[in-house]
Amino acid sequence: MRRPRPRPSASHLANPRENYSDIAYNAVVCPHGYVYEGRGAHKQTGANGNATLNIRHYAVCAMLGNSGLTTPPDAQLAGLRDAIEWLRSSGDAGREIRGHRDGYPTARPGGPLYAWVKQGAPRPGSSKPEPPRQFEPFPGAAWFKTAPRSPIVTAMGRRLVAEGCSAYAEGPGPQWSDADRASSRKWQRKLGDDPQHCDGWPGPRQWAALKVPNV
Incomplete structure (x- = not known):
């Protein structure tokens, strides 16, 4: 993928009113299909309207306007798919x-x-549809009490962070830890569970609501 770095606009580098410290998007795609790296991967966006959306989603900007070029060419759609x-x-x-x-x-x-x-967001010229989103099946409450080391634990931790329920000093990582349990307890409280039952051990209802993606 072509990812030369553009020069960010001055307003995105020095905008005290909106508190921008860098271009607000993770990537930017021009009409010719070139993908420019903005904040990049594993960086929180500043373009999604509010803090919750910025935590949960990356932001990719298509260089289009409300006049002139308003319909993305196939090259740009391919670049967006690359991003x-x-x-x-x-x-x-x-x-x-x-x-x-x-x-x-x-x-x-x-x-x-x-x-x-x-x-x-299909790639131009492709008839293959975007596969439906799949979620990790609940591994069972007892599984977490074995102190598992698994990509499932990492995926769960990332969803907890996205939901604003992080108790992590660093990570999350694949090894189940006290931080995972503390984050899970925050999620239980956010769901409105009885405080007496917010023990941090995931149950099927909390797991289904968290929507942990397949690993």
Whole structure:
């Protein structure tokens, strides 16, 4: 994938009103299909409208306007697909693809690009649809009490962080730890569980609500 670094706009580097410290997007794609690295992978975006969306989602900007070029060319759609696949392979992005308007009151992205997003962001010329999002089946409450070391634990921890329930000093990682249990306890409280039963050991209901992606 072509990822030369562009020069960020001055307002994104020095914007005290919106507290930008770098370009707000993780990646930017031009009409010719070039993918430019913005904040990059494993960096929180500043473009999704509010803190919750910025924690949960990466942000990829398509260089389009509300006049002039408003319909993305196939080359740009291919570049956007490149960016999605890069963030999945290098940034642990999930399967969900959404437009800005799905989580924030805005007209962005415009109609033609949003229609493509709603189709699952297919690569131009491909008839292969985006596979449905799959979630990790609940491994059982007893499994967590064996102090497992598994990618499932990492995937769960990342979802807890995305939900604002982190008790991690670092990580999360594959080894089940007291920090995982403390984060799970925060999730139970967020779901409104009886405080007497918020012991941090995941149950099937809390697991289903967390939507841990397949590893």
